[in-house]
Each structure stands twice: as structure tokens, then as C-alpha cells.
Amino acid sequence: MTDAPVRTDPSERMCPSTPKANATVFLGMITPAGRVAYVTPPLAAEVALAGLPDPTEATESRYRLAGPCVTSSCGFWTGDHCGLGERLVASYQETGVPDEAALPRCAIRRTCRWYAEQGPAACPACSHVVTDAR
Template identity: 35%
Template structure:
């Protein structure tokens, strides 16, 4: 099977599964208060069948998805950089000591922009976190930059 991410442009690692050309690259594990991403060895295409496996919860409570970066179409993009990636690196603590095994790294906007520092914080980033800490809420808010 071909590497799905290989033919894409820069990927947003915090995309919604309904975005065009979305792929699943991780599963949400950990606890409610300390969720963590468990990275898949190979990204999977988002399909209706895969998303149905999340039921009865939302897919973003189970899956971490990536999609081509929306650039100007995203509230976090400043015309050059992803401000969300900047805030994550500037404000969140690292949660791993080694680079996680990530199937999208070479195409990931956060990696390309912020390098290893983004990857060390990525496992704690949950796209739809329904129990975020105050710090996580501030980092996720576009006006927090």
C-alpha cells in the first residue's frame, strides 16, 4: 500500500476528519485529564466506515487526523506560519523525551515550522478536547498569540 501522505502538500496535524483528503495518523489514548496520541505506523485514509468505528463518540475523540494545510483559510495561519504550532511550542511543556514515531512528520507543518520542539508536545494535542486545562484552552485560542 502506498504512503498516503507522500503525495500531499504540507499537512495540518490538527485537521478535522471531514476536511478534504484527511488521513488518520493517530489514536487518542491516555486518560481524560492526560490524553495522549498513539501514533499509527502508517496513516489511513478517512472513510465513512472508519469514522463509524468511533460511535457513539465523535471521531475526533478517537482519531487524530491530518489534512492539507488550509493556509489562508485557517484562523491560525498568519500568512507565513501556523500560530497554533508557535503557541504549542512556546507555552506547552514537552510530554515525551524522544521523537514519537509519526507517519506524517516529513510533510507536517508543525515539524517543518517548529521542528523537534513541536513533536515533543504533539502527543498531548487533541483536536476536540472536551476537558482541556486552562493552559490548553489558551493555547488553542487564536487570540492567545
């Protein structure tokens, strides 16, 4: 796979768990243990998905994709923040807030909606998420 330009406008927040139809960045793969193996540096979703041996298997249950946060067009939007990111952090509270240095290397931290709103606690929770594309 080759690197390709990825949308990085800092004024735009990225959703770290978006369906294929809205994806601009290939965030990572779901491991057999159900955790996300993040891919860096940023890789354009269309390039990554087209390079898979069987693109029909490029489902949201196997890969994590990121794309522009659509705010009020998403059912998780509360009116001023992402309710899913908030819920995830509450669910994984027992893992505590990690040091910045211990965070997984991911491609979208600078613009990630969950990180911007929830801080470093978002990242351990994020690594357990499998996108529900229904």
C-alpha cells in the same frame, strides 16, 4: 483494516490536527491519559474511520486526523506560518527539544506543517493535542 494509498505530495504541508471533513490520514488515537498513540504506517482516514466499530463515535475528541494545510482558510494561519504550532511549542517549552531518535513514530513527519516550521520541539507538544472541531 487495510492499507490504502495516502496523499504524500512533498510540496503539500499537512495539518496534524484537522477536522474529519478535511482528513486524509488517520494520525492516531487519544489514550485515556490524554496523549496521542500514533499509528504507522500511514493509514487513509476514510478507511480507518469506516473500519471503526461505531463510525458515529469517530469524533475529533477521540482520534487525531491529518489533512492538507489550508493556510489562509484557517483561523490559525498568521500569513506565513501556523500560529497554533508556534503556540503549542511555546506552551511545552519546559519539555525541551528531544533528539530526533526519541520522537514518536508518526505517519506524516515528512510533510507535517508543525514539524517543518517548529522542528522536533513540535512533536512532544503535538502528543498532547486534542482537536477542537467546533
